[in-house]
Amino acid sequence: MTLTILGCGAALPTKTRHPSAYILTVQDHVFLIDCGEGTQSQLERYSIKRSKIRQIFISHLHGDHVFGLMGLLTSYSLFGRTEAITLFSPEGLEEMIRVQLRITQSHLSYTLHFQVVDTEMSHLIFEDAKVTVHSIPLKHRVPTAGFLFREKELPRNIRPEKITEYNIPFVAIKSIKNGATFTLPSGEIVENTELTLAPPVPRSFAYCSDTMYYPPIVPIVKNIDLLYHEATFCENFASQATISMHSTAKQAALIAKAAQVKKLVIGHYSPRYNENEQFLVEAVTIFENTCLAEEGKVIEIGNW
Amino acid sequence: MTLTILGCGAALPTKTRHPSAYILTVQDHVFLIDCGEGTQSQLERYSIKRSKIRQIFISHLHGDHVFGLMGLLTSYSLFGRTEAITLFSPEGLEEMIRVQLRITQSHLSYTLHFQVVDTEMSHLIFEDAKVTVHSIPLKHRVPTAGFLFREKELPRNIRPEKITEYNIPFVAIKSIKNGATFTLPSGEIVENTELTLAPPVPRSFAYCSDTMYYPPIVPIVKNIDLLYHEATFCENFASQATISMHSTAKQAALIAKAAQVKKLVIGHYSPRYNENEQFLVEAVTIFENTCLAEEGKVIEIGNW
Numbered sequence: 189m190t191l192t193i194l195g196c197g198a199a200l201p202t203k204t205r206h207p208s209a210y211i212l213t214v215q216d217h218v219f220l221i222d223c224g225e226g227t228q229s230q231l232e233r234y235s236i237k238r239s240k241i242r243q244i245f246i247s248h249l250h251g252d253h254v255f256g257l258m259g260l261l262t263s264y265s266l267f268g269r270t271e272a273i274t275l276f277s278p279e280g281l282e283e284m285i286r287v288q289l290r291i292t293q294s295h296l297s298y299t300l301h302f303q304v305v306d307t308e309m310s311h312l313i314f315e316d317a318k319v320t321v322h323s324i325p326l327k328h329r330v331p332t333a334g335f336l337f338r339e340k341e342l343p344r345n346i347r348p349e350k351i352t353e354y355n356i357p358f359v360a361i362k363s364i365k366n367g368a369t370f371t372l373p374s375g376e377i378v379e380n381t382e383l384t385l386a387p388p389v390p391r392s393f394a395y396c397s398d399t400m401y402y403p404p405i406v407p408i409v410k411n412i413d414l415l416y417h418e419a420t421f422c423e424n425f426a427s428q429a430t431i432s433m434h435s436t437a438k439q440a441a442l443i444a445k446a447a448q449v450k451k452l453v454i455g456h457y458s459p460r461y462n463e464n465e466q467f468l469v470e471a472v473t474i475f476e477n478t479c480l481a482e483e484g485k486v487i488e489i490g491n492w
Numbered sequence: 493m494t495l496t497i498l499g500c501g502a503a504l505p506t507k508t509r510h511p512s513a514y515i516l517t518v519q520d521h522v523f524l525i526d527c528g529e530g531t532q533s534q535l536e537r538y539s540i541k542r543s544k545i546r547q548i549f550i551s552h553l554h555g556d557h558v559f560g561l562m563g564l565l566t567s568y569s570l571f572g573r574t575e576a577i578t579l580f581s582p583e584g585l586e587e588m589i590r591v592q593l594r595i596t597q598s599h600l601s602y603t604l605h606f607q608v609v610d611t612e613m614s615h616l617i618f619e620d621a622k623v624t625v626h627s628i629p630l631k632h633r634v635p636t637a638g639f640l641f642r643e644k645e646l647p648r649n650i651r652p653e654k655i656t657e658y659n660i661p662f663v664a665i666k667s668i669k670n671g672a673t674f675t676l677p678s679g680e681i682v683e684n685t686e687l688t689l690a691p692p693v694p695r696s697f698a699y700c701s702d703t704m705y706y707p708p709i710v711p712i713v714k715n716i717d718l719l720y721h722e723a724t725f726c727e728n729f730a731s732q733a734t735i736s737m738h739s740t741a742k743q744a745a746l747i748a749k750a751a752q753v754k755k756l757v758i759g760h761y762s763p764r765y766n767e768n769e770q771f772l773v774e775a776v777t778i779f780e781n782t783c784l785a786e787e788g789k790v791i792e793i794g795n796w
Contacts, residue, residue: 199566199567200567201532201536201563201567203536225529225533225560225563226529228529229505229507229529249595249597250596250597251563251596255529255559255562255563259511259555259559263504263505266503267504284592284596287588288555291553292588292634293554293633329597330597
């Protein structure tokens with residue numbers, strides 16, 4: 189599970205910061221989270237295979253999270269894409285996309301599915317054999333949802349040498365992987381812990397942007413491996429954060445601390461700040477294991 | 493009069509080419525012509541003062557000419573812009589912009605005027621004391637217009653020493669600037685050419701993209717100083733040019749030659765071509781004074 193940061197600026201792009209776009213790879217998925225202007229170029233720059241993206245998660249319909257979508261979606265057609273794409277977002281995205289497709293006379297070579305995300309309650313919005321995605325209600329100026337990505341717990345791994353040692357038949361293996369004991373012909377019971385090894389610990393990542401300081405996030409992201417939480421301002425612009433319904437670095441760290449996450453990454457920096465260091469200094473006083481979002485940075489999740 | 497090239501790629505942005513966007517400065521105007529994705533960042537990169545743009549000319553509603561507009565227009569509001577902007581384009585742009593403003597809940601701090609450009613006939617679409625802009629009907633897959641920018645002819649400049657020499661009264665000066673002679677008290681007539689110097693020669697620039705080879709362009713751009721004509725392909729993909737209603741470098745040069753323009757600049761290169769040299773080699777065999785569009789290049793118009 190890795191997070192690649194394509195854009196960590198706020199609404200106004202600067203020479204060094206693009207608007208929001210993140211790639212989460214988990215198992216065989218390449219999820220795109222938010223899609224600010226220039227995302228397709230950033231995918232190119234950081235060598236992300238755009239063809240592998242099948243799901244795009246849009247947190248809210250502010251331009252800096254969504255104005256890169258049309259370019260990306262129409263470029264797929266130029267590449268002759270046939271695989272469907274599902275767009276998860278609050279209400280309104282479908283109308284915005286369909287109107288532009290019609291007026292620009294763009295005929296997509298693949299199917300677009302739109303799935304509206306409820307921004308008031310946490311729901312399971314995506315699931316397959318290996319991964320779940322839940323929405324996270326956030327509080328911003330427009331309906332906004334974060335996203336919680338979790339690997340599913342895998343069965344335990346059977347130790348091959350034990351199959352030979354105890355002559356375990358094939359039909360018994362599935363139940364042993366799921367935790368069963370094995371009874372020998374003598375009647376002796378072999379404990380599951382002797383027969384199997386624990387599977388890899390499932391990893392988890394949550395994306396919370398944009399949002400004001402909003403403690404109801406805490407129980408939803410409790411104990412996860414990596415939390416991305418926006419930090420548009422530092423405390424020196426706390427009142428501006430309140431007015432615009434954004435968070436400060438301190439507030440992001442308070443959420444991370446309360447949720448006892450393993451690591452926090454902050455971003456969505458206001459262009460008022462030329463340097464990012466100030467955000468880090470402020471956050472680590474509250475939550476030590478904080479790092480800064482930087483474009484092109486790749487974070488391996490769960491290797492800690 | 494200078495042309496600054498912000499983006500000269502075709503529909504698919506590449507690592508080195510942005511979609512279409514050009515800045516024409518003429519007199520006190522900073523005109524933006526087309527606005528592909530990433531234009532606002534390109535303005536920043538090449539130090540164009542975006543606040544000075546008051547007119548934006550959109551040739552047609554394909555994404556690579558228009559998907560940068562929403563980012564630019566909403567960023568203006570973040571800067572607190574109050575001066576109105578006029579958007580010239582074929583039918584449909586207003587609906588596309590208004591829907592996005594509504595759904596993204598973007599409230600502009602300034603007024604947007606939309607002026608629909610007829611793509612079937614050439615019209616005067618903008619005029620002030622110093623400049624005129626005419627539309628140029630082009631032939632592409634969707635309604636498309638080019639734009640012809642002309643400085644107006646200024647009055648002749650009076651030679652100050654002649655005012656003293658002939659004791660010319662203030663009231664006579666305006667007519668002399670417009671070409672009148674001056675009659676001395678003796679009845680002797682002083683020719684205008686002795687009293688005045690010719691004004692600077694008005695300069696002219698035309699933007700023709702996207703279009704197939706379309707000779708009706710020729711009389712409209714006859715004898716102008718600089719013609720930008722798209723050259724999406726070279727002749728090795730001439731059939732692809734025909735199908736997609738684009739031009740080859742050779743065809744662009746044929747238009748320039750027939751119109752006897754002073755200089756030709758070609759761009760809108762297909763991503764099939766990694767190098768631009770091939771376009772130039774092909775064009776100069778037909779029209780020698782051709783140059784290549786390159787991002788960041790600034791062309792001083794009329795210094796030849």
